[in-house]
Amino acid sequence: MGSRSSHAALIPDEDSLRRETGFSQASLLRLYHRFRALDTNKKGYLSRMDLQQIGALAVNPLGDRIIDSFFPDGSLQVDFPDFVRVLAHFRPADDEDAGLRDPREPEPLNSRMNKLRFAFQLYDLDRDGKISRHEMLQVLRLMVGVQVTEEQLESIAERTVQEADEDGDGAVSFLEFAKEEEENGSGRQLVVSTTVCLKTQLPGRFLVMVISVWNYWKLLGIITTTAFIILL
Amino acid sequence: MEGTELAGKILSTWLTLVLGLILLPSAFGVSLGISEIYMKILVKTLEWATIRIEKGVPKESVKNSASVGIIQRDESPMEKGLSGLRGRDFELSDVFYFSKKGLEAIVEDEVTQRFSSEELVSWNLLTRTNINFQYISLRLTMVWVLGVIVRYCVLLPLRVTLAFIGISLLVMGTTLVGQLPDSSLKSWLSELVHLTCCRICVRSLSGTIHYHNKQYRPQKGGICVANHTSPIDVFILTTDGCYAMVGQVQGGLMGIIQRAIVKACPHVWFERSEMKDRHLVTKRLKEHIADRKKLPILIFPEGTCINNTSVMMFKKGSFEIGGTIHPVAIKYNPQFGDAFWNSSKYNMVSYLLRVMTSWAIVCDVWYLPPMTREEGEDAAQFANRVKSAIAVQGGLTELPWDGGLKRGKVKDAFREEQQKNYSNMIVGNGSLNSESN
Numbered sequence: 001m002g003s004r005s006s007h008a009a010l011i012p013d014e015d016s017l018r019r020e021t022g023f024s025q026a027s028l029l030r031l032y033h034r035f036r037a038l039d040t041n042k043k044g045y046l047s048r049m050d051l052q053q054i055g056a057l058a059v060n061p062l063g064d065r066i067i068d069s070f071f072p073d074g075s076l077q078v079d080f081p082d083f084v085r086v087l088a089h090f091r092p093a094d095d096e097d098a099g100l101r102d103p104r105e106p107e108p109l110n111s112r113m114n115k116l117r118f119a120f121q122l123y124d125l126d127r128d129g130k131i132s133r134h135e136m137l138q139v140l141r142l143m144v145g146v147q148v149t150e151e152q153l154e155s156i157a158e159r160t161v162q163e164a165d166e167d168g169d170g171a172v173s174f175l176e177f178a179k180e181e182e183e184n185g186s187g188r189q190l191v192v193s194t195t196v197c198l199k200t201q202l203p204g205r206f207l208v209m210v211i212s213v214w215n216y217w218k219l220l221g222i223i224t225t226t227a228f229i230i231l232l
Numbered sequence: 233m234e235g236t237e238l239a240g241k242i243l244s245t246w247l248t249l250v251l252g253l254i255l256l257p258s259a260f261g262v263s264l265g266i267s268e269i270y271m272k273i274l275v276k277t278l279e280w281a282t283i284r285i286e287k288g289v290p291k292e293s294v295k296n297s298a299s300v301g302i303i304q305r306d307e308s309p310m311e312k313g314l315s316g317l318r319g320r321d322f323e324l325s326d327v328f329y330f331s332k333k334g335l336e337a338i339v340e341d342e343v344t345q346r347f348s349s350e351e352l353v354s355w356n357l358l359t360r361t362n363i364n365f366q367y368i369s370l371r372l373t374m375v376w377v378l379g380v381i382v383r384y385c386v387l388l389p390l391r392v393t394l395a396f397i398g399i400s401l402l403v404m405g406t407t408l409v410g411q412l413p414d415s416s417l418k419s420w421l422s423e424l425v426h427l428t429c430c431r432i433c434v435r436s437l438s439g440t441i442h443y444h445n446k447q448y449r450p451q452k453g454g455i456c457v458a459n460h461t462s463p464i465d466v467f468i469l470t471t472d473g474c475y476a477m478v479g480q481v482q483g484g485l486m487g488i489i490q491r492a493i494v495k496a497c498p499h500v501w502f503e504r505s506e507m508k509d510r511h512l513v514t515k516r517l518k519e520h521i522a523d524r525k526k527l528p529i530l531i532f533p534e535g536t537c538i539n540n541t542s543v544m545m546f547k548k549g550s551f552e553i554g555g556t557i558h559p560v561a562i563k564y565n566p567q568f569g570d571a572f573w574n575s576s577k578y579n580m581v582s583y584l585l586r587v588m589t590s591w592a593i594v595c596d597v598w599y600l601p602p603m604t605r606e607e608g609e610d611a612a613q614f615a616n617r618v619k620s621a622i623a624v625q626g627g628l629t630e631l632p633w634d635g636g637l638k639r640g641k642v643k644d645a646f647r648e649e650q651q652k653n654y655s656n657m658i659v660g661n662g663s664l665n666s667e668s669n
Contacts, residue, residue: 056337059646145651221384
């Protein structure tokens with residue numbers, strides 16, 4: 001009969017995950033419930049099928065590529081920590097001064113560079129660190145479907161690669177990609193801001209204690225009922 | 233033994249009370265007003281609780297409870313989202329827009345949201361809805377404890393007994409009526425039995441139903457169409473008029489009930505194998521409504537239970553049969569009890585237990601004027617028209633998605649629409665750009 005238990009102890013390695021991704025405890029809890037909701041058959045991990053069930057994602061032209069980013073290196077399952085790490089890329093960038101951050105710690109997942117890296121690997125299927133013209137064509141084809149002819153697509157791809165390519169190797173490396181976005185200033189788009197922290201608050205200690213007692217009341221009610229039925 | 237004698241005496245007095253105060257009035261369709269008093273007390277208590285919670289909670293969180301979801305969505309259309317005017321060229325950053333939309337969908341999407349219970353703005357003193365609210369004061373907790381005692385030890389046994397009596401009366405009554413030969417007496421009796429037993433069952437859930445626009449109540453030979461939230465919908469509609477049900481033959485208790493009630497009046501039950509054959513289904517339903525003496529058919533075109541905040545795609549199969557469609561909108565008030573059946577999370581028994589330990593089931597039923605298919609309108613468009621009418625009346629949002637999406641894949645047509653939109657943007661003026669190059 002369970003009600004949703006809002007206890008944060010459900011999430012494994014919650015503290016380290018929080019530090020790594022920068023999500024608040026409340027946000028992490030919400031994402032955990034979301035993970036569980038998406039996980040049909042309660043396997044404990046998500047498969048491609050689970051993500052493809054989301055209607056709005058399945059009609060997204062880049063839906064398959066986005067799903068791919070959750071399954072790097074040909075893996076078939078994504079567990080909750082990896083799920084949250086990918087989502088962490090889309091947290092609003094912290095406005096702290098870059099100089100104040102401890103240079104020995106790894107860059108936060110939602111830094112501008114990491115956001116751009118995420119977008120880069122949507123293009124770079126074979127993970128060779130460069131977007132070739134062929135890969136560019138593939139992504140374009142995904143986004144336009146059958147609406148545009150092959151020649152038009154090729155000319156667009158050609159032009160884009162030429163504009164961004166600086167060292168003349170006919171492909172766009174990550175640094176060239178980052179420089180192009182720097183000029184356009186569009187890295188800010190990769191943000192999904194949550195209002196989660198404002199809504200969820202954890203129940204007080206007293207209520208938690210009472211909730212555990214309540215389970216016994218449930219039992220009592222059921223016993224009373226069955227007693228009545230038997231006596232009937 | 234003294235103990236059993238005492239228990240026997242208590243039981244018999246209690247049963248007579250139940251009989252006198254609840255069963256007999258239901259048979260005559262009369263209300264004694266006990267449930268109204270209960271509802272008044274309940275409403276006052278919940279109002280007091282809300283005021284206490286609002287006093288105790290800091291100011292910021294109250295402001296933001298109006299937002300529907302957990303993320304701030306940028307609902308601007310594709311043109312604005314891609315930060316450009318029409319006819320701009322493709323840029324490497326275009327992929328950002330789609331990936332952002334995709335990630336938003338992963339965190340929270342419209343469809344999956346509809347398959348979990350609606351979240352309340354203010355707590356209604358049930359633990360199951362307490363995910364957002366924290367400890368406020370001792371008095372509130374004491375009221376909550378009192379509520380638990382009342383619900384589990386007083387209301388639950390009463391409700392279970394009533395439900396038991398209701399269902400057994402239904403089975404016995406309809407079997408008895410089924411022995412009679414076909415006549416107007418038989419249909420009158422079967423109506424009486426159905427109405428009485430459904431009223432008893434609704435009382436067993438402490439149901440308070442308001443019917444609006446009774447003049448549009450579905451007539452014989454029509455098809456009644458409603459949005460689906462739970463199996464209780466059937467009881468709620470049947471308290472005000474008899475319908476012929478349509479469904480699959482099932483085993484167990486449901487099967488017994490099905491076999492019994494079909495003896496008294498002609499419901500339409502299909503074997504599992506017959507359900508696959510759409511022509512057979514349509515034929516049988518057409519035969520049913522052609523007979524003017526038979527009761528209106530009750531169909532839930534969504535095909536699955538939705539959480540009563542929105543209406544999903546209506547399957548066009550029900551609208552191809554012809555005849556007059558009588559739409560009905562059902563809206564539950566979630567403050568008193570959540571009627572939504574999440575079939576993947578709870579089985580039928582735990583669902584019923586949850587419903588019987590809520591405060592009450594309060595709902596509004598609106599009968600809408602009958603609709604027929606117009607010239608040049610195909611079944612899918614007609615279905616959408618009916619769906620909009622129901623959504624508007626019930627105050628529900630409309631979604632174009634198929635409720636069965638949780639079990640199947642979505643059509644490619646939607647994706648092509650997005651692709652077309654995007655191509656228009658980058659290639660719409662593409663010829664101009666290639667010339668200027």
